[in-house]
Amino acid sequence: MARHKPNPYSDDSYDQAAINLRLALSVLGEHRLPSSPVNFRLAYDLIDGRSHSLNDQFKAVLASEHTDLNEALWDLYRKFYIQDEEALELIRAELQGILTGVVNECGFARGELLAYSGRLNILADLMNADANSELTLTAVKDAIKDAQEVAETQQQLGSQLTDVLKEVREIRKVINEVREESHIDPLTGVSNRRAFDFALDHQIDEATDQSEPLSLLLCDIDNFKKFNDDYGHLVGDKVLQFVAKQLKRSIKGRDFVCRFGGEEFAIILPQTPLKSAVIVADQLRLAISKSRLKRANSDEVYGHVTLSFGVAELRPDEARNDLIDRADRGLYQAKKNGRNRVEMITD
Numbered sequence: 057m058a059r060h061k062p063n064p065y066s067d068d069s070y071d072q073a074a075i076n077l078r079l080a081l082s083v084l085g086e087h088r089l090p091s092s093p094v095n096f097r098l099a100y101d102l103i104d105g106r107s108h109s110l111n112d113q114f115k116a117v118l119a120s121e122h123t124d125l126n127e128a129l130w131d132l133y134r135k136f137y138i139q140d141e142e143a144l145e146l147i148r149a150e151l152q153g154i155l156t157g158v159v160n161e162c163g164f165a166r167g168e169l170l171a172y173s174g175r176l177n178i179l180a181d182l183m184n185a186d187a188n189s190e191l192t193l194t195a196v197k198d199a200i201k202d203a204q205e206v207a208e209t210q211q212q213l214g215s216q217l218t219d220v221l222k223e224v225r226e227i228r229k230v231i232n233e234v235r236e237e238s239h240i241d242p243l244t245g246v247s248n249r250r251a252f253d254f255a256l257d258h259q260i261d262e263a264t265d266q267s268e269p270l271s272l273l274l275c276d277i278d279n280f281k282k283f284n285d286d287y288g289h290l291v292g293d294k295v296l297q298f299v300a301k302q303l304k305r306s307i308k309g310r311d312f313v314c315r316f317g318g319e320e321f322a323i324i325l326p327q328t329p330l331k332s333a334v335i336v337a338d339q340l341r342l343a344i345s346k347s348r349l350k351r352a353n354s355d356e357v358y359g360h361v362t363l364s365f366g367v368a369e370l371r372p373d374e375a376r377n378d379l380i381d382r383a384d385r386g387l388y389q390a391k392k393n394g395r396n397r398v399e400m401i402t403d
């Protein structure tokens with residue numbers, strides 16, 4: 057189940073958030089850390105003190121002598137915030153918030169510049185009236201000091217913006233990587249169960265909207281346990297990779313294959329009625345049963361790899377799990393009737 061983390065910023069009052077924001081920036085300044093979104097988020101939550109575990113670990117990182125402090129903080133960020141799809145959504149929302157904060161800072165800097173320009177106008181009036189008066193000299197000194205402060209603020213803002221932009225690019229890259237990884241089964245390289253759930257919901261909606269047929273195949277490697285027992289788990293893994301590759305190679309267009317779990321695969325066939333789905337399943341079954349999985353650098357064949365299939369077509373208003381259940385019952389039937397076969401449930 058996806059873990060949901062509440063947005064830590066949503067229930068802060070504006071004033072409290074502004075105080076936290078300033079304190080977070082001062083923590084970063086104190087440790088000479090760039091005010092990047094990642095560092096800022098960690099510092100903000102440190103100030104806010106909502107997670108003791110995060111606080112302890114953040115403090116430990118700051119106290120340690122990491123050669124790359126930014127990398128250590130990034131690891132911390134990954135650990136605490138990048139957990140799943142919802143967390144990624146949250147990061148996007150936070151990035152938005154941080155960028156809004158930067159825009160506000162720009163607004164503040166602009167206000168400072170306008171105020172400074174107003175003070176220069178007053179100075180110009182004073183100089184016109186009496187350039188040598190004590191008042192004018194004091195105002196000139198103040199203006200020089202103001203100019204230095206304004207220049208510093210602008211410089212700080214410039215480097216903050218550069219840091220933020222760099223970090224935003226980095227985060228965008230990581231978000232894309234994490235998102236891809238979270239949809240792919242690492243062993244076989246095909247989509248995983250999570251991606252299947254998304255895809256099936258989407259395809260059911262499409263099929264319903266367009267009044268088109270949709271079928272689902274569930275298939276399971278026959279006597280797979282024997283591969284593990286006879287040749288070891290690594291060969292078992294190779295069999296899984298082999299089957300995934302064959303299935304992926306054989307499907308077309310919008311068809312979608314995923315590792316459903318263990319030694320079981322699911323294939324969604326949009327725009328396909330039951331009769332055609334059974335034909336597709338039988339073609340896949342035949343193709344796999346004919347191919348041979350050989351030991352690397354030798355002609356030794358690991359034995360026959362065969363699959364059993366259960367097929368079901370979506371019924372009007374049918375829930376996703378009912379469709380899966382019917383395909384699963386077909387698969388059970390195929391195993392019961394001798395394996396290496398295709399069965400459908402029509403009742």
Ligand SMILES: Nc1nc2c(ncn2[C@@H]2O[C@H](COP(=O)(O)OP(=O)(O)OP(=O)(O)O)[C@@H](O)[C@H]2O)c(=O)[nH]1
Nearest residue numbers: 276277278279280281282284289292293318319391
């Ligand atoms: N190598 C490997 N084995 C796995 C993986 N996932 C599940 N298994 C194994 O798959 C086997 C499934 O065995 P069973 O459920 O008894 O099914 P089976 O031997 O395929 O027999 P039938 O399905 O009845 O034809 C178990 O031994 C699991 O340990 C995996 O990722 N890698």
